[in-house]
Structure formats: structure tokens, C-alpha cells
Amino acid sequence: MWQWFHKLGSPKYVYPLCGKLLPWMAFFTTALLVIGTVWGLFYAPADYQQGNSFRIIYIHVPSAFMSMGTYTYIAVLAAIGIIWRMKLADMFAVAIAPIGAAFTFVALFTGAVWGKPTWGTYWVWDARLTSELILLFLYFGLIALYHAIEDKQKAIKAFRILALVGVVNVPIIHYSVHFWNTLHQGATLSKFEKPSMAPEMLWPLLINILGTVLLFLTIGMMRLRNHILVSEKNTQWVKQEVQHVL
Amino acid sequence: MRSVQALVVRDLALGIRRPSEILNPLIFFVMVLTLFPLGVGPSPEILARIAPGIIWVAALLATLLGLDSLFRTDYEDGALDQLLVGGNHLPLMALSKVLVHWILSAVPLLILTPLMGLMMHLDWAAIRVLWLSLLIGSPLLSIIGALGAALTVGVKRGSVLLSLLILPLYVPVLIFGTSAVSAAAMGLDYNVQIAILGAMLALALSLAPLVIAAALRVSVS
Structure with a gap:
């Protein structure tokens, strides 16, 4: 057990392991996303108020869920990196940051598209939308900091610190934006109180959420x-690996 | 404690000998606030309504101007290395740097704020609260900013990156600062906002110096 756990910390072991897992992951991701999306878009009943426009929920909610989940995950990985100096945790944290940013962008974009038929406007300065936008800026900051520092040993340390500072701030930002919004236009909030969903609408959503988690893991791997390969390029096994491919 | 005192005195002396670094953010602050009436029109009602927000945003951006040089000169001439290897209590050193930054950048702004409030047609009650909110909020801006400055001190052309990193973190300060003034202008109770600003300041004062010290160790090592 422990030996297996220690092996997970070694890039040399994880690289081929991910390679073996990837086809399976890709298969299940595609299967779940196709089932969930087709079910949601074609077979789930239309909403009694919003008609067919609500169907974008099957893209919007999974990506919004992943946008916040990825940031938390990065912070957990950063903590692991600081405490146990696990190289692989650091590498994975850096690898998934742009994926999180992409999910955040998709959530904002689909939210805007959904907002037009539902509220009559693409954008409202609502608490949730605003904190999602700020989350996107936080992702940009993380990615930019890592790439700005040329010494990658230093860069990852700075990245960890910023990730932890960010995750302490995310609840504060969320709460304060909530406060700010309710002060100015409290009525908007009631638009967000979702009626509990009927099971035939909920199932495709759950399938798509699971599919999106798998998609995240696939792209992450x-x-x-x-x-x-890039950061271990000076080691013997990477040279052999690359020659093998060439 | 004596080394902290020495550092504060040294940094203050260095700051005062470079008056342009104190004056430029101030002039920037006044000029930004002059642009707003030109942009949105001189009507007193509109100006009084947007004044809390624009004064806060202008103060925030003016704070940002001085941040890039907070650790940079010390980093370039090696004084920062000396601080790190000197066996000093690094979080305390970081805090004294923040203190000097606050004295040199925020205190002049605080002196000018009532004047700018008057020019924006705020009434005295609102100006008083604006001043109070800036008094509690500006140390927060300096502390959070120092964190960003410590992370980016080794980066070439780090000032753009610095604003990208810390502007999102300024959001809560801005929200509670401006909403206190808006509440006061409408005759409502503003104690909640001021209390939350105070709570955030207490949290930042206790945790941020440790993080700034860690960031400095990363950047300088």
C-alpha cells in the first residue's frame, strides 16, 4: 500500500500509468457526456416556465461546478506541495489551472447566453455572476505568475502561496459581493432560487456532471x-521515452 | 525591536528623500478625480452619488502605483538579502515595510480626501465616513499589495502582473469601504461595514506578514 503511494509521487511511474489509463478515461468521458447531453437536449421534458432554453443547464451547471471545484483542488494540491513537497502535486496543480480557467469561461459564457432569453439581458451584476468573473481573474493571476517567473523552482513556490492566499480570499470575496449586491438590487436574487428539479431533468444533469469531472481528469492527465516530459527533460528515462516515440 | 525601529526610520528617510515617489501617486489621485466630472458631467447630484466609489477606486489605484517599488529597490541593491540572512524576525520586518508604505502613500491621501469629497459635493457626514473607511481600509490595501509585491519582486516588468494578482483581492475592501459611505450618505447605519473592514484588517495584520515573509523567501532565495 505505502509502496504504491510512494510510487505515485514519482513522475517516472506516473507518466506511463496515466498513459495506460487515458484511453479508458477518454472512453468513459465521451460515453457519459454523449448520453447526458443527448438525453438532456432531446429527451428531457421542457421546462414549464423557460421552455427549451433551460436545456443549457446541462452545460452551464457542470462547468460552473468544475470552475469552483478546480480552484479548491489547486489549493489542496498547493497545500500538499508545501507540506510534503510532493513534486507531482505541484505539477498537477500547474497543469489543471488553465482547465479551471476554461471551465470558468464556459460557465460565464453559457450563463450569458442563458440570461438573454430568461432575464432579457446578457449580463447582470449579480452576486454569483460577479464572483465567478473575479474567480476567472484569480485563475489568470495564477497562470500569469507561474509563467512570469523564469526559474520554475521558484515559480512553483510562488504559485503555491498565491493559490492558498486565493482560496482564503474566495469566501471573503463571495460573501462581500453578496453583501454588495443585496444592498443595491435585492430582487435579482429571487431569480436564482431554482425550483427543485424533476428526476427526468435531474438525471441527465448528474450524468453530465460526472462526465465533466472525467473530462477534467482526462485533460488534466x-x-x-x-x-x-518538459520538466524532467534532462532525465535519462524521458530521453529514452522520446527516442522511443521518434 | 530595535532593528524594526531602525528599518522603519531608514525606509522613512529613503522615502522622504525621493519626494516624487510620494507626490506622483497623490497627483495621480487628484487628476483621476478631476477627470470624472469631465467625463460624467458636472451635475452635483450625479457626482455626489458616484463620489464614494470613484474616490475609493482612485485611492486604490494610487496605492497600486507605489507598490511596485516597495521591495524592488531593496531587492536590486541587495538590502533585502541582508534582511533575510540577518537573523531578524522576517514577518515583523515585512510588517514594518508595510507600515512605511502606508505612512508614505496613504496618509497624504487621507489628508487630501476631505478636500476631494468637498469638490465632489459630498456632505460632511458622508466625508467623515469616507475618511473613516479609508483610514481602516488603506492599511488593508497596503498589506494585500505588499503580498503581491513580495511575490513579483524578482519578476522583470512585474508591475502589470502585480496589479493582475492583487486587484481581485481588493474587491472586498472596495465593496465595504464604498458601501459604508453610500449608507452614510443615505442616512443609514454604517457600523456593519466599518466593523467588517476592521475585522478584515485584524485578519490581514495577523496572517499576511507570515505570507509576505514566505513570499520574500521564495523570491529572493
Whole structure:
């Protein structure tokens, strides 16, 4: 058990492991996303108020969920990196940051598209929308900091600190934006109180959320493999690996 | 304690000998606030309504101007290395740097704020609360900013990156600062906002110096 756990910390072991897992992950991701999306878009009943426009929920909610989940995950990985100096935790944290930013962007974009038919406007300065936008800025800051520092040993340390500072701030930002919004236009909030969903609408959503988590892991592993090759490029096994491919 | 005192005195002396670094953010502050009436029109009602927000945003941006040089000169001439290897209590050193930054950048702003409030047609009650909120909020801006400055001190052309990192973290300070003034202008109770600003300041004062010290160790090592 412990030996297996220690092996997980070694890039040399994880690189081929991810390679073996990837086809399976890709298969299940595609299967779940296709089932969930087709079910949601074609077979789930239309909403009694919003008609068919509500169907964007099957893209919007999973990506919004992942946008926040990824940031928390990065912070957990950063803590692991600081406490146990696990190289692989650091690498994975750096690898998934752009994926989180992409999910945040998708959540904002689909939210805007959904907002037009539902509220009559693409954007409202609502608490949730605003804190999601700030979350996107936090992602940009993380990615930019890592790339700005040329010494990657230093860069990852700065990245960890910023990730932890960010995750302490996310609840404060969320709470304060909530406070700010309710002060100015409290009525908007009631728009967000969702009626509890009917099971035939909920199932495709749950499938899509699971599919999106798998999509995140699949892309994360692909990026991790890339990252391992780049940062271990001076080791013997990477040279052999690359020659093998060439 | 004596080394902290020595550091504060040294940094203050260095700051005062470079008056342009104190004056430029101030002039920037006044000029930004002059642009707003030109942009949105001189009507007193509109100006009084947006004044808390724009004065706060202008103060925030003016604070940002001085931040890039907070650790940079010390980093370039090696004084920061000396601080790190000197066996001093690094979080305390970081806090004294923040203190000097606050004295040199925020205190002049605080002196000018009532004047700017008057020019924006705020009434005295609102100006009083604006001043109070800036008094509690500006140390927060300096502390959070120092964190960003410590992370980016080794980066070439780090000032743009610095604003990208810390502007999102300024959001809560801005919200509670301006909403206190808006509440006061409408004759409502503003104790909640001021109390939350105070709570955030207490949290930042106790935790941020440790983080700034860790960030400095990373950047300088």
C-alpha cells in the first residue's frame, strides 16, 4: 500500500500509468457526456416556465461546478506541495489551472447566453455572476505568475502561496459581493432560487456532471504528461521515452 | 525591536528623500478625480452619488502605483538579502515595510480626501465616513499589495502582473469601504461595514506578514 503511494509521487511511474489509463478515461468521458447531453437536449421534458432554453443547464451547471471545484483542488494540491513537497502535486496543480480557467469561461459564457432569453439581458451584476468573473481573474493571476517567473523552482513556490492566499480570499470575496449586491438590487436574487428539479431533468444533469469531472481528469492527465516530459527533460528515462516515440 | 525601529526610520528617510515617489501617486489621485466630472458631467447630484466609489477606486489605484517599488529597490541593491540572512524576525520586518508604505502613500491621501469629497459635493457626514473607511481600509490595501509585491519582486516588468494578482483581492475592501459611505450618505447605519473592514484588517495584520515573509523567501532565495 505505502509502496504504491510512494510510487505515485514519482513522475517516472506516473507518466506511463496515466498513459495506460487515458484511453479508458477518454472512453468513459465521451460515453457519459454523449448520453447526458443527448438525453438532456432531446429527451428531457421542457421546462414549464423557460421552455427549451433551460436545456443549457446541462452545460452551464457542470462547468460552473468544475470552475469552483478546480480552484479548491489547486489549493489542496498547493497545500500538499508545501507540506510534503510532493513534486507531482505541484505539477498537477500547474497543469489543471488553465482547465479551471476554461471551465470558468464556459460557465460565464453559457450563463450569458442563458440570461438573454430568461432575464432579457446578457449580463447582470449579480452576486454569483460577479464572483465567478473575479474567480476567472484569480485563475489568470495564477497562470500569469507561474509563467512570469523564469526559474520554475521558484515559480512553483510562488504559485503555491498565491493559490492558498486565493482560496482564503474566495469566501471573503463571495460573501462581500453578496453583501454588495443585496444592498443595491435585492430582487435579482429571487431569480436564482431554482425550483427543485424533476428526476427526468435531474438525471441527465448528474450524468453530465460526472462526465465533466472525467473530462477534467482526462485533460488534466494529458497536460500532466506533457508537463512531466518538459520538466524532467534532462532525465535519462524521458530521453529514452522520446527516442522511443521518434 | 530595535532593528524594526531602525528599518522603519531608514525606509522613512529613503522615502522622504525621493519626494516624487510620494507626490506622483497623490497627483495621480487628484487628476483621476478631476477627470470624472469631465467625463460624467458636472451635475452635483450625479457626482455626489458616484463620489464614494470613484474616490475609493482612485485611492486604490494610487496605492497600486507605489507598490511596485516597495521591495524592488531593496531587492536590486541587495538590502533585502541582508534582511533575510540577518537573523531578524522576517514577518515583523515585512510588517514594518508595510507600515512605511502606508505612512508614505496613504496618509497624504487621507489628508487630501476631505478636500476631494468637498469638490465632489459630498456632505460632511458622508466625508467623515469616507475618511473613516479609508483610514481602516488603506492599511488593508497596503498589506494585500505588499503580498503581491513580495511575490513579483524578482519578476522583470512585474508591475502589470502585480496589479493582475492583487486587484481581485481588493474587491472586498472596495465593496465595504464604498458601501459604508453610500449608507452614510443615505442616512443609514454604517457600523456593519466599518466593523467588517476592521475585522478584515485584524485578519490581514495577523496572517499576511507570515505570507509576505514566505513570499520574500521564495523570491529572493
